[in-house]
Amino acid sequence: MNKEDFFIKQFVNDTKLIGDDGAVIGKWVYSNDAFFENVHFKKEWMSLKQIAQKAMLVNISDAIAMNAKPKYALLTVAIPKKYSQKDLKELAKGFKKVAKQFGIEIIGGDTISNIKLDISVTIISKTKKPILRSGIKKEDLLCYTGTLGTSKRDLEKLFSGKKVSKKSKFLKPKLHGEFFYKIAKYVSASMDISDGLFFELERMSKQSKVGFEFFEKIDKEVGCSGEEYELLFSFDKKYKEKIEKLAKKYDVPLTIFAKAIKGKYSCECVNHHFKD
């Protein structure tokens, strides 16, 4: 077991709320994600504005995957001493731009001085019908949005000193909130793809107690690509047409790749965040 899972395991017996993209309490959903320098990004890869934007977007992605609308945010921002006022303004701009775009009010947090730029965001969202990872029924179809694989490719480019397109999903995740809120009533389980499709499927398999029968082989370049922030979800096959129609309407590529069966699924990708 990797250290991340080992640490989280210390807490799961005391609560039923750990194990989804967010914790549901009444109509509120709470999600929290770190975005740390030299862990999730390197300074030379992105502008300060892009960094703040992505820190927000990866958290909003969790809210969307729970069928929740982000309302408020708390920011922990640890900032290097050498940052100028111009730097701080750029950083603030990134947070504010995304907040405005999604109708989020930034209500507080903590700002400290640190050796590197480390951000942690808590998003408070509202939902009428939270969608969990545990809702997959046998025979449900599994699908993901968008195109997988580009984030891995772009990350490799960045690591080897090359540039990537400004439109790269690695720099700016492309969320599909509008589409997903519309289809939410047909969805049995969902989550966002932050650690790679295969990795998330293992999590869903555990939570929903099902295995998967793949319709076609999915390449590791696609299935192990993390930081995609696409949606992974399941639905009863009777809703297939309705969902496909709405995907078309909102211009969201959809790949139906498996159905849920009796069994268990294990991923063979390497966890890039926390190697043993």
Add this chain to the structure above:
Amino acid sequence: MNKEDFFIKQFVNDTKLIGDDGAVIGKWVYSNDAFFENVHFKKEWMSLKQIAQKAMLVNISDAIAMNAKPKYALLTVAIPKKYSQKDLKELAKGFKKVAKQFGIEIIGGDTISNIKLDISVTIISKTKKPILRSGIKKEDLLCYTGTLGTSKRDLEKLFSGKKVSKKSKFLKPKLHGEFFYKIAKYVSASMDISDGLFFELERMSKQSKVGFEFFEKIDKEVGCSGEEYELLFSFDKKYKEKIEKLAKKYDVPLTIFAKAIKGKYSCECVNHHFKD
């Protein structure tokens, strides 16, 4: 203006919720504090359990100061790769011990690998009557709980390589929730003392638009001592006896040191977190 304040200033025009120990939304209060290695503590000063405990307590202190009861917590925990499973267990123990003591459910968060141990905690609390920093009326009396100055002294000891008592408030803040919830109905404004009495008084002066007339000179060793996590609050003098009686009952030392007057108060301590 220091960088911390400059950064926060970028956000205050977009919300009315920034500027207190927590943000109030309906009956919920959200507070968030970072607890970072080499910023708030050094590894050699405290055990992992003590570190986790303090990370929780400084956040719970915010909730209490708002007259809110902590209910849920989200933890961002960035952990060095070299930490053993035993280390992780110790760390988890600290979080869980405080959570249990205060009836808090740890509902989620994020765990990542990092070069040092950096913690950020979001506490979700419930209140019927939040107490803000802005409620001081002219002629109100100002007071603080406990003894101030020991945290500064202990911090200096630790910096010079000396040991401090296991009971040091710097290692384990002593909160006065039980007492404060009882007197809350008499309190006009409150906050906790995290950056030092004088520093917090400046914040209260700004929020409440009052100055202070001190009854006696307060030494800098006392007034500039941060990390005290004592309560600073104000009340109408007609409640003085009631409050003093309850302080005695709960064995909480109380120092009434000033009254609110027309004017403005500025602190002359150095902000230790974020020097320009």
